[in-house]
Amino acid sequence: MKSYILPQYLVERDDYRCIRCEVCVRQCAFDVHWYDEEEDAVFADESKCVGCLRCATLCPTNALVVRHNPTEHPPNANWTRDVLQNIYKQAETGGVLLTGMGCDRDYPIYWDRIVLDASQVTNPSIDPLREPMELRTYLGAKPDALQVEGKGKKVSLRTRITPQLRLETPIMFSAISYGAISFNACESLARAAAEMGTYYNTGEGGLHRDLYKYGDHTICQVASGRFGVHADYLEVAAALEIKIGQGAKPGIGGHLPGEKVSAEISRTRMIPKGTDALSPAPHHDIYSIEDLAQLIYALKEATHWKKPVSVKIAAVHNSAAIASGMVRAGADIIALDGIRGGTGAAPTMIRDNVGIPIELALAAVDDRLRQEGIRNRASIVVAGGIRSSADVIKAIALGADAVYIGTAALVAMGCHVCQKCYTGKCNWGIATQDPYLSKRLNPEVGARRLVNLLTAWSHEIMEMLGGMGINAVESLRGNRLRLRGVGLSQEELDILGIKHAGA
Amino acid sequence: MKIEVDHHSGLPGVFVRVDGKVRINARQLHYRELNNMIKGAAAEGAEEIVVDNVYGQRYIGSGIRRAVNITVHGVPGNDLGAFMDGPRITVDRNAQDGVGNTMNSGVIVVHGRAGDIVAMGMRGGRIFIREGVGYRAAIHMKEYRKFRPVLVIGGETQDFLGEYMAGGLVIVLGLGKKGKASFAARHIGTGMHGGLIFMRGMVEEHQLGKEAAAVQASDEDKELIRPFVEEYAGYFGGDPREIMRSGFLKLFAKSHRPFGGLYAY
Missing domain, CATH: 3.30.70.20 (Alpha-Beta Plaits)
Structure with a gap:
C-alpha cells in the first residue's frame, strides 16, 4: 500500500x-x-x-x-x-497509535501561571552561600503527636516513628523500568541517586543483580505484572512502591513487546526470553481500598515492617478521594503522576486525553488530606512534567513533600524528546536494549550529568528559599501564601488555593 | 516431654515448644503478632511450627526464607504465603483469597477449598487444593528457568482460570463433579501467553478465552502431570492411577505474543 x-x-x-x-x-x-x-x-x-x-x-x-x-x-x-x-x-x-514520553498537547501548564514571592524590606532574605539552608526531606508517615519521656538532659522520644526515607534534596528519579530504558541508563540513575543522597525508582521491570549494590537508594516497584518481584528484590529496596497507575496512561496496563525481552531483561523480570511482558490494567488482588490495604500490609509483613510503602496513582478526576482512601489503607507515601507524565510507550489517545494536570491534582489532594486531618499520615510526591527547580519549589509550596523527575532526568542524559521510545531504537542509548546503541551512554557520564542537574536545581531551590527568607524547605511545604496566580480564572485559583497576583 | 514457654509472647500458653516443635495458639492474636511469632520461631531454626485456632489471620508464611513446616489448624486469612520463599504450609481447613500470591518457592497444601486468585503471579513452588477454587486462579502465573510453579486443584474452578497466564502448570482434576462431565468455568485462559493448563473432563470451545487453545492430552503430556497427581493423592488420598485413566484436555497459549500486532509503529 x-x-x-x-x-x-x-x-x-x-x-x-x-x-x-x-x-x-x-x-x-x-x-x-x-x-x-x-x-x-x-x-x-x-x-x-x-x-x-x-x-x-x-x-x-x-x-x-x-x-x-x-x-x-x-x-x-x-x-x-x-x-x-x-x-x-x-x-x-x-x-493503535503508539507514542513515547509525556503528553505534548497544549493543556495549561499551571507552573507557568504561578509566581513565587520574595522578601523585600520587612523580612530579610537569606544568602544560601553564606548561611545554612536545609533541603533534607523525610518521606513517610508522621505521627499525630510526639511523646517524649525522661527528665532534664535525658529526654528521649517515646513515640515510635515508622520507617522514613531520608532525601538530601527533595527530588527523586521517577519510576522507569529496565526494559523501557537501557541498563546503562538505569545504572546512571542509580549512581546519581546514591551520590546525591536521594532515590531512583526501578519501575515495574525488576532490579538487575548488578544494581543491588545501590539498594539503599532504590525504590522497588510492585506493579500489576509483578515482574521480578521476589524476596531479594523486596529486601534490597529502601522503600517499596505499589504502582496503580501512571500519568501517561491512566487506567490501562502495558505491554513490553517480546522483541525487547532480551536475555538480561528476561533475567531481571524473571520471565522467558522473547515473550510479551504484559502488565494487566488492574492488580487482580486490588479491586477496592480494602484490597489495596491488603497489599500494602502484605508488603510490610514480607519486609518485616522496615520499609515505607508508597502507592502511585495517575492524577484523575477524583484523585483527592482516592488519596484519602490510600492514606487510610496504610500508604506511607502517595505518589501522584499528572497528565504530562512520561512513558516508554503508551497509546497516543490515552496519553493525550486521559488524566488531569498535576498542579490541580496536587492542590486537591493536599487540601483534602488536610481537611480530613490525615495529611501527616503520608507524604506526597508529585510527578509528571517537572521541568526545572522552579517547578519543584512551586510544587512544594502547593503541598508536595518531594517530586519525581523522569523526563528531565532522561534529557539530562541526552534525550531529545523525539517521542519514539517505543521503537527501541533510541540513538542516545537510553530507550533501547540494542547493545550497539546502549553503549553510547556511559553510566559514569550519565551519572555525572544527573548529579550536575540535581546539584544545580538544589542550589536554585536554596536561592529561591533564601529569597523568601526561608532557611528550610520544610517551612515552605504547603505554604501557598508564597504563591500567586497570574492570568488564572477564579475557579482555577480556588482549586489551587492561591490568590491572584496583586491580591 | 519438654515444654518451654517462650519469650515470643507475654501470655502463658500462647507460644510453647514441645520437643523442639513450636506450637502457637492464634486465638485472638492480630496477624502481626502471630506472624512475628512464626517468623521469630523460623529465624531461631524451628523445623515444625503448628498454629492452632487460626481465624482469618493474613499473610501467614510471608517474609520467611527457609523450608520450615507450618501447619495451620483453622482458616487462614487472605494472602496465605504471599511472596513466600521456602516454607511448606499445610492448612487443615479452607483457605481464603490470594493463596500463594506472587510466591517464589515452597509448598502450600489446603485440605479444603480456596477463594479467588489462587496462585496469582506465582513464579515457583507448588500449591495443592483438595477441593475447588474461586475466580481467576493462576492469573498471570509465570515461569522462569528453574522456577516452574505448579497448581493442582482437586475440584472445580470458577471463570477466568489462567487469565494472562505466562508460564507454569495448572492441573484441574474436577473430582466429585456429579453427573456432568463438563466444567462450568468460562473465559479460561483469556490473555494466556505461556504455560499449560490440564483439565480432567470436558471444556467447550466457547468456554475458552480467545488466546487459548485446547487439545486432548497425549500420553506424553500425561506423563508431565503424573508426578503432581500422585503428590495430590499422597496428601488427600485417592487412587492416582484411577484419576490418570480419564481423558485430560491440554490448554495452551496460541501465541507468546498475543498482542504483537495491536499497534501502529
Missing part, C-alpha cells in the same frame, strides 16, 4: 561543509543517512527521520540541519496535520 504519510522532518545537508565522515550514517539507528561511494555523497531518507537530532549534534562540521517539515496541509483548524497524519497511519496499519 502506498503510504500517504509525509516525512515529519527534513534533513538538510550543507554539501560544502560535509566531509563524508559518515558519522551520521553510523549514528542513525533509523537508517536515515547513507553514503553513496560512486557519487561520493551522503543522502537521507527523510521518511525515517524521528527528529532526535543525534546526527546534527554529532556532525563535526555542523553540516546538518534537521527541521520540522514545513509542507503545509490545506489550512484547517479542525483537520490539522497531526490529525490527518494519524488517520493515514491507522488506515495503513489498522493499529
Whole structure:
C-alpha cells in the first residue's frame, strides 16, 4: 500500500561543509543517512527521520540541519496535520497509535501561571552561600503527636516513628523500568541517586543483580505484572512502591513487546526470553481500598515492617478521594503522576486525553488530606512534567513533600524528546536494549550529568528559599501564601488555593 | 516431654515448644503478632511450627526464607504465603483469597477449598487444593528457568482460570463433579501467553478465552502431570492411577505474543 504519510522532518545537508565522515550514517539507528561511494555523497531518507537530532549534534562540521517539515496541509483548524497524519497511519496499519514520553498537547501548564514571592524590606532574605539552608526531606508517615519521656538532659522520644526515607534534596528519579530504558541508563540513575543522597525508582521491570549494590537508594516497584518481584528484590529496596497507575496512561496496563525481552531483561523480570511482558490494567488482588490495604500490609509483613510503602496513582478526576482512601489503607507515601507524565510507550489517545494536570491534582489532594486531618499520615510526591527547580519549589509550596523527575532526568542524559521510545531504537542509548546503541551512554557520564542537574536545581531551590527568607524547605511545604496566580480564572485559583497576583 | 514457654509472647500458653516443635495458639492474636511469632520461631531454626485456632489471620508464611513446616489448624486469612520463599504450609481447613500470591518457592497444601486468585503471579513452588477454587486462579502465573510453579486443584474452578497466564502448570482434576462431565468455568485462559493448563473432563470451545487453545492430552503430556497427581493423592488420598485413566484436555497459549500486532509503529 502506498503510504500517504509525509516525512515529519527534513534533513538538510550543507554539501560544502560535509566531509563524508559518515558519522551520521553510523549514528542513525533509523537508517536515515547513507553514503553513496560512486557519487561520493551522503543522502537521507527523510521518511525515517524521528527528529532526535543525534546526527546534527554529532556532525563535526555542523553540516546538518534537521527541521520540522514545513509542507503545509490545506489550512484547517479542525483537520490539522497531526490529525490527518494519524488517520493515514491507522488506515495503513489498522493499529493503535503508539507514542513515547509525556503528553505534548497544549493543556495549561499551571507552573507557568504561578509566581513565587520574595522578601523585600520587612523580612530579610537569606544568602544560601553564606548561611545554612536545609533541603533534607523525610518521606513517610508522621505521627499525630510526639511523646517524649525522661527528665532534664535525658529526654528521649517515646513515640515510635515508622520507617522514613531520608532525601538530601527533595527530588527523586521517577519510576522507569529496565526494559523501557537501557541498563546503562538505569545504572546512571542509580549512581546519581546514591551520590546525591536521594532515590531512583526501578519501575515495574525488576532490579538487575548488578544494581543491588545501590539498594539503599532504590525504590522497588510492585506493579500489576509483578515482574521480578521476589524476596531479594523486596529486601534490597529502601522503600517499596505499589504502582496503580501512571500519568501517561491512566487506567490501562502495558505491554513490553517480546522483541525487547532480551536475555538480561528476561533475567531481571524473571520471565522467558522473547515473550510479551504484559502488565494487566488492574492488580487482580486490588479491586477496592480494602484490597489495596491488603497489599500494602502484605508488603510490610514480607519486609518485616522496615520499609515505607508508597502507592502511585495517575492524577484523575477524583484523585483527592482516592488519596484519602490510600492514606487510610496504610500508604506511607502517595505518589501522584499528572497528565504530562512520561512513558516508554503508551497509546497516543490515552496519553493525550486521559488524566488531569498535576498542579490541580496536587492542590486537591493536599487540601483534602488536610481537611480530613490525615495529611501527616503520608507524604506526597508529585510527578509528571517537572521541568526545572522552579517547578519543584512551586510544587512544594502547593503541598508536595518531594517530586519525581523522569523526563528531565532522561534529557539530562541526552534525550531529545523525539517521542519514539517505543521503537527501541533510541540513538542516545537510553530507550533501547540494542547493545550497539546502549553503549553510547556511559553510566559514569550519565551519572555525572544527573548529579550536575540535581546539584544545580538544589542550589536554585536554596536561592529561591533564601529569597523568601526561608532557611528550610520544610517551612515552605504547603505554604501557598508564597504563591500567586497570574492570568488564572477564579475557579482555577480556588482549586489551587492561591490568590491572584496583586491580591 | 519438654515444654518451654517462650519469650515470643507475654501470655502463658500462647507460644510453647514441645520437643523442639513450636506450637502457637492464634486465638485472638492480630496477624502481626502471630506472624512475628512464626517468623521469630523460623529465624531461631524451628523445623515444625503448628498454629492452632487460626481465624482469618493474613499473610501467614510471608517474609520467611527457609523450608520450615507450618501447619495451620483453622482458616487462614487472605494472602496465605504471599511472596513466600521456602516454607511448606499445610492448612487443615479452607483457605481464603490470594493463596500463594506472587510466591517464589515452597509448598502450600489446603485440605479444603480456596477463594479467588489462587496462585496469582506465582513464579515457583507448588500449591495443592483438595477441593475447588474461586475466580481467576493462576492469573498471570509465570515461569522462569528453574522456577516452574505448579497448581493442582482437586475440584472445580470458577471463570477466568489462567487469565494472562505466562508460564507454569495448572492441573484441574474436577473430582466429585456429579453427573456432568463438563466444567462450568468460562473465559479460561483469556490473555494466556505461556504455560499449560490440564483439565480432567470436558471444556467447550466457547468456554475458552480467545488466546487459548485446547487439545486432548497425549500420553506424553500425561506423563508431565503424573508426578503432581500422585503428590495430590499422597496428601488427600485417592487412587492416582484411577484419576490418570480419564481423558485430560491440554490448554495452551496460541501465541507468546498475543498482542504483537495491536499497534501502529
